[in-house]
Amino acid sequence: MSFASPDRWMWLLIALPILALYILRTRLRRQRVATLLFWDQVFDQKRQRSWWQRLRHWVSLLLQLAFLLLVVAALVDPLWEGEGNQARQVVIVVDNSASMAAATASGPTRFDQARDQALAVLAAVRDGDEVALVTAGSSVRVPVGMTDFTPAVRDAIRALKPTDGPSRALEAVAAARRLTRAPEHRSIVLISDACFDGAEQLQTIDDVDWIAVGEATDNLAVTQLALRRSLVDPIGYAALIEVENFGETAVSSRLTIELAGELVDVIPLNIDPGQSWRKTITGASAEGGLLRVSLNHRDGLSIDNEAIAVLPKRPRIPVLLVTAEPSLYLESVLGAIPLVDLTVTTTAPPQAPRGGFMMLHRIVPESLPSGAVFAIDPQGDSDAWKRGRPLEQAMIAEQASGSPLLPHVRLTNVALPGASELLMGDDAESLLVEAGGATLMASRVRGDDRLIVLAADLEGSDLPLRIAFPVLMTNAVNWFLGRTGELQPALRTGRLAEIPIGGSTYPAWQWLDPTGRAAAASVADEKAVIGPVDHVGIVELRPLRSQDAPQPNPPAKSQTPSNSPSTGPSPEPSSESITLAVNLCDRGESDLKPRLEPRPQPISIAGSGRRSLWFYLACAALGLITAEWFLYQRRVVG
Numbered sequence: 001m002s003f004a005s006p007d008r009w010m011w012l013l014i015a016l017p018i019l020a021l022y023i024l025r026t027r028l029r030r031q032r033v034a035t036l037l038f039w040d041q042v043f044d045q046k047r048q049r050s051w052w053q054r055l056r057h058w059v060s061l062l063l064q065l066a067f068l069l070l071v072v073a074a075l076v077d078p079l080w081e082g083e084g085n086q087a088r089q090v091v092i093v094v095d096n097s098a099s100m101a102a103a104t105a106s107g108p109t110r111f112d113q114a115r116d117q118a119l120a121v122l123a124a125v126r127d128g129d130e131v132a133l134v135t136a137g138s139s140v141r142v143p144v145g146m147t148d149f150t151p152a153v154r155d156a157i158r159a160l161k162p163t164d165g166p167s168r169a170l171e172a173v174a175a176a177r178r179l180t181r182a183p184e185h186r187s188i189v190l191i192s193d194a195c196f197d198g199a200e201q202l203q204t205i206d207d208v209d210w211i212a213v214g215e216a217t218d219n220l221a222v223t224q225l226a227l228r229r230s231l232v233d234p235i236g237y238a239a240l241i242e243v244e245n246f247g248e249t250a251v252s253s254r255l256t257i258e259l260a261g262e263l264v265d266v267i268p269l270n271i272d273p274g275q276s277w278r279k280t281i282t283g284a285s286a287e288g289g290l291l292r293v294s295l296n297h298r299d300g301l302s303i304d305n306e307a308i309a310v311l312p313k314r315p316r317i318p319v320l321l322v323t324a325e326p327s328l329y330l331e332s333v334l335g336a337i338p339l340v341d342l343t344v345t346t347t348a349p350p351q352a353p354r355g356g357f358m359m360l361h362r363i364v365p366e367s368l369p370s371g372a373v374f375a376i377d378p379q380g381d382s383d384a385w386k387r388g389r390p391l392e393q394a395m396i397a398e399q400a401s402g403s404p405l406l407p408h409v410r411l412t413n414v415a416l417p418g419a420s421e422l423l424m425g426d427d428a429e430s431l432l433v434e435a436g437g438a439t440l441m442a443s444r445v446r447g448d449d450r451l452i453v454l455a456a457d458l459e460g461s462d463l464p465l466r467i468a469f470p471v472l473m474t475n476a477v478n479w480f481l482g483r484t485g486e487l488q489p490a491l492r493t494g495r496l497a498e499i500p501i502g503g504s505t506y507p508a509w510q511w512l513d514p515t516g517r518a519a520a521a522s523v524a525d526e527k528a529v530i531g532p533v534d535h536v537g538i539v540e541l542r543p544l545r546s547q548d549a550p551q552p553n554p555p556a557k558s559q560t561p562s563n564s565p566s567t568g569p570s571p572e573p574s575s576e577s578i579t580l581a582v583n584l585c586d587r588g589e590s591d592l593k594p595r596l597e598p599r600p601q602p603i604s605i606a607g608s609g610r611r612s613l614w615f616y617l618a619c620a621a622l623g624l625i626t627a628e629w630f631l632y633q634r635r636v637v638g
Contacts, residue, residue, distance in 0.1 A: 008075040015068055022061045063628035070621035078617075088129045088185050089146060091176035092118050092153070095192035096137040096160060097167035098493070098589040102193075102217055102300040110214035111162045114191040117211050118157045121189050122150055124615075132179045133157060136172035136192070138165020138494030139532045146179055163534040164303050165494025166586045167196035173208055183207070197588040199595035212598035217300035218247025221590035223276070225293060225307040225490055225583060234477060235286040235314050235338045241293055241307075243269060244276040246591045253297040257281065259311070260289025269295075286339060288313035290538075290581070303536055304590045307583040309490045310538075316341050317477060318356035322348045322363050329464050330361060330376070333473050340477070357450075357480040372480035374452045385453050388421030388438065394456075397435040405431060405443060405452070405475045409468045416440060418457035443479075450480055490581040491539065496531040499541055499578060506543030506576070513539055514582065533582045542577035 033039070100111040118133075125131055131153045133144040143156040169192050180186040188207055192199075193214040202210050223244045230236030245251050250272050257264040264283065271277050288311040295305040319334055321327070321344045334342050341356075352358040352371030360373060364380040381387055394416045399406055411432060421438035432441035432454075444451045458464050491497045501509065501523070509521040511530040514537025521528040521541060528541055584590070 006076055009072060011072045011075060012068065015065055018061070018064055018068065059631065060628055063624055063631070067621050067624045067628065070617050070624065074615075074617035074621065088125070088187060089132075089180045089182065090121070090125055090129060090187045090189065091132045091134060091146075091179055092121055092157070093134045093136055093169070093172045093176055093188060093190045093192075094118050094157070094160060095167055095169050095172075095190070095196075096135050096162045097169075097196065098162075098164045098303060098584055098586070099167065099193055099195040099301065099592055100213075101162050101164075101303065102214060102219075102592050104214050109162075110193050111160075113213040114211075115157055115160060117191045117213065119154065121191075121211075122153055122157065125150065132176070134172045134176050134179070135160065136167055136169040136190075137163035138168070138534045140168050140172045140175050142175065142179070163493070164536045164584055165532065165534055166492075166584075166589050167192065168494070169196055170198055170201060173205070177207075193592075194594040194596055195589065195592055196595070203596055210598070212594065214592075214594075216594065217592040218249065219300045219304070219590055219592045220245055220247065220251050220253060220271070220295060220297050221301070221304035221587075222293060222295060222307040222583075222585065223304075223587050223590060224278075224585055225291075225309055227291065227309040227311070227490065229478075230282065230284075233284055233338070234317070234340075234474060236282060236284045237291075237311060238280055238282045239291060239293075239309065240278065240280050242276055242278045243271065243295065244587065244590070245271040245273055246593070247299070248273050251297065253295055256292075256294050256296060258290075258292045258294075259283065259285060260287065284338075285311055286314045300592045301590065304584045304586075306536075307490070307585060308538070308581045310579050310581045312579075314339050315355065317481070318353035319343070320345060320349070320353050320356070320358045321361065322346065322358060323361035324363055327361055327458075329458065330359070333464075333470050334359070336470065337474055337477060355481070357477070368451075370449055372450045374454075374476055374480075376454050377457050378453065378455065384424065384444065384451055385442075386423040387455065388423050391416075391419045391421060391434060391436075391438060391440075393417055394419040394434040394438070394440060396432050396440065398433040400429060400431045403429065403431055403443070405472070405479050407475060409472050409475065411463075411466075411468055414461075414463060414466065414468075416456040416461045416463065418460040420455045422453055422455040424453070452476055452479075490583050490585075491531070491533060492586065493534065493536060493582055493584055494532045496529055497580075498527045498529055499580070501526055501528050501541075501578070508544040509541060510544055511539055511541045513537075536582050536584055539580045539582055540577055541580065 094114050096111060096114075100114060101109055103109050104113065122131060128148060130146045130148050131150060132142065132146045133153050133156050135141045135143060143160070144153050147153065169190060173188060173190060176188045177186070186207060187209070189209050189211060190202070191211045191213060194202065194210070194212065202208060221244055222241070224240060224242035226240040228238050230238055241255070243255065250270065253269045255267040255269055257267070265281065267279070269277055291309045291311055293307050297305060299305070317340045319340050319342050321330060321334065321342060323330070323344065324346055331342065331344065334340055348358065348360060348363060348365040348369055350367065350369055352369050352373055354371070357372035357374055358369055360375040360378065362377050362379050364375070364378050364382050368382050368384050378385065378387065396411050396414045396416065399409075399411055416434075419434070419440050422440060422442055424439070424442050424444065427446065428442045428444040430439045430442050432439070434440055440456060441452070441454045456463065463469050507523065509523055509528045510518050511521050511528075512518050513533050514535045521530050530539065530541060533539055
């Protein structure tokens with residue numbers, strides 16, 4: 001057997017003064033008394049005592065010497081067979097991901113159990129060992145690097161908080177290896193519920209000891225909320241909702257859908273074990289607001305029972321119709337598009353309305369206006385197109401199906417009498433082509449300028465009578481405004497996100513997470529990179545003005561409970577700010593069944609499956625000193 005600190009055997013010299021105190025006899029004081037009659041009776045009683053009582057002083061001496069021996073033996077820190085005498089490097093990896101917030105059968109959450117286990121591992125390290133703490137929640141963090149000052153690690157463990165993000169356990173193990181210097185003296189302890197994808201790899205990793213917390217638990221979760229703008233309705237939206245049952249029994253529940261605090265629908269659910277339910281809902285909202293879907297169901301994890309998405313407010317769209325003669329049909333079609341503010345004039349200004357577009361009907365100005373322009377049946381040439389040969393009986397034979405201008409539009413075999421061939425540059429895209437190969441409709445993008453040209457006489461064809469034409473006009477509105485049909489997607493916790501901020505003049509941006517903590521955003525190529533976000537809720541991305549001082553770490557607001565998205569007050573957004581929704585929506589975290597079975601043997605801290613020997617020696621010393629007090633010190637010497 002070896003010892004970590006053999007020099008501490010010198011403390012055995014304390015036995016010398018203990019022996020001296022027992023060997024020295026106390027000098028009796030002489031005292032005159034009136035008679036010895038009563039003293040003789042006392043001495044007679046003392047002579048009748050047993051030999052055990054006469055030897056109790058020696059028993060006390062032996063017990064105290066044994067106590068001293070055990071205490072000194074604990075101080076020298078004896079090592080089990082196979083343990084080295086060199087200082088160890090122990091890295092405690094605590095999984096604080098979303099699934100660790102699930103409650104256990106005994107009451108506390110898995111994370112509470114993990115924190116207690118981490119403190120137990122810390123208590124088992126020896127003096128001189130180095131310890132580090134790593135968390136494996138929405139992102140890998142190192143609260144305490146390698147240090148031999150265990151109180152700092154203990155305080156950091158007690159201060160740990162769970163996150164709402166997916167587990168990064170394997171990445172945290174890799175970070176733990178980088179923290180250590182000597183692999184032969186390294187010990188990595190992962191405390192996790194193993195409810196993450198790739199947990200099976202822990203069985204093949206030799207230098208990691210896994211402490212299992214929690215047990216398999218049923219759970220019903222919202223696993224997807226995808227939102228997009230309708231391509232046929234400027235104020236419409238479509239939301240794809242997915243709910244999955246990760247339990248062992250069938251579940252009956254209700255799904256509640258709310259928009260801007262108003263109830264939209266309540267859908268009853270009946271989902272078999274291991275099955276999912278999907279549905280696409282549609283609606284319209286010019287005012288926007290929060291779209292919230294929630295499950296009326298109590299299960300192992302509550303933060304995945306709700307998901308939110310942000311519907312932005314739709315701005316008004318200015319449209320300028322330039323025509324020499326009234327066109328009631330065009331005015332009716334444009335006026336029927338929601339949010340369109342239509343103005344009719346006979347003269348084309350040099351600039352199309354900002355945030356809208358200009359429609360030229362049979363008018364060709366000397367210089368094509370900048371911005372978004374839609375030319376219908378132009379009666380002349382311009383610097384962007386030329387009219388070719390007239391087509392008396394043009395029949396559309398082909399359309400560009402991949403163009404964002406033609407979804408939900410089918411114009412093949414539609415006759416356009418009185419149309420003309422359209423000649424444009426190589427940077428233009430042909431949208432409608434007649435049977436002879438002539439282009440009838442084309443689009444072009446040059447910088448910030450967008451152009452659509454339709455060389456057809458609306459009054460002489462049946463195109464205005466078809467439902468496809470209003471849809472085409474709606475597609476044109478979305479295309480001019482740069483809309484592809486996608487809304488700002490809901491983010492997922494634990495991931496970085498690129499948010500477009502094109503056209504912004506602010507060089508610096510910051511984002512506020514659902515708890516109110518501010519952090520700087522990385523800005524490049526007209527995009528701001530934020531994240532990873534630790535909690536579900538609402539995130540605000542806003543520019544920093546010159547008078548605003550950067551605040552990467554302001555005082556934290558009251559922590560929003562991690563079991564529900566944040567709905568409390570947030571900082572007053574500016575007109576340039578962007579509001580984003582953050583959800584869990586992670587099958588790996590919502591499935592509360594461990595991916596592998598716990599190891600039957602206890603974990604090994606630096607090669608030992610037991611506590612350090614000094615712990616058992618200290619317990620034995622405590623037992624001896626208690627026995628010595630009970631046998632001697634508490635008795636009154638007669």
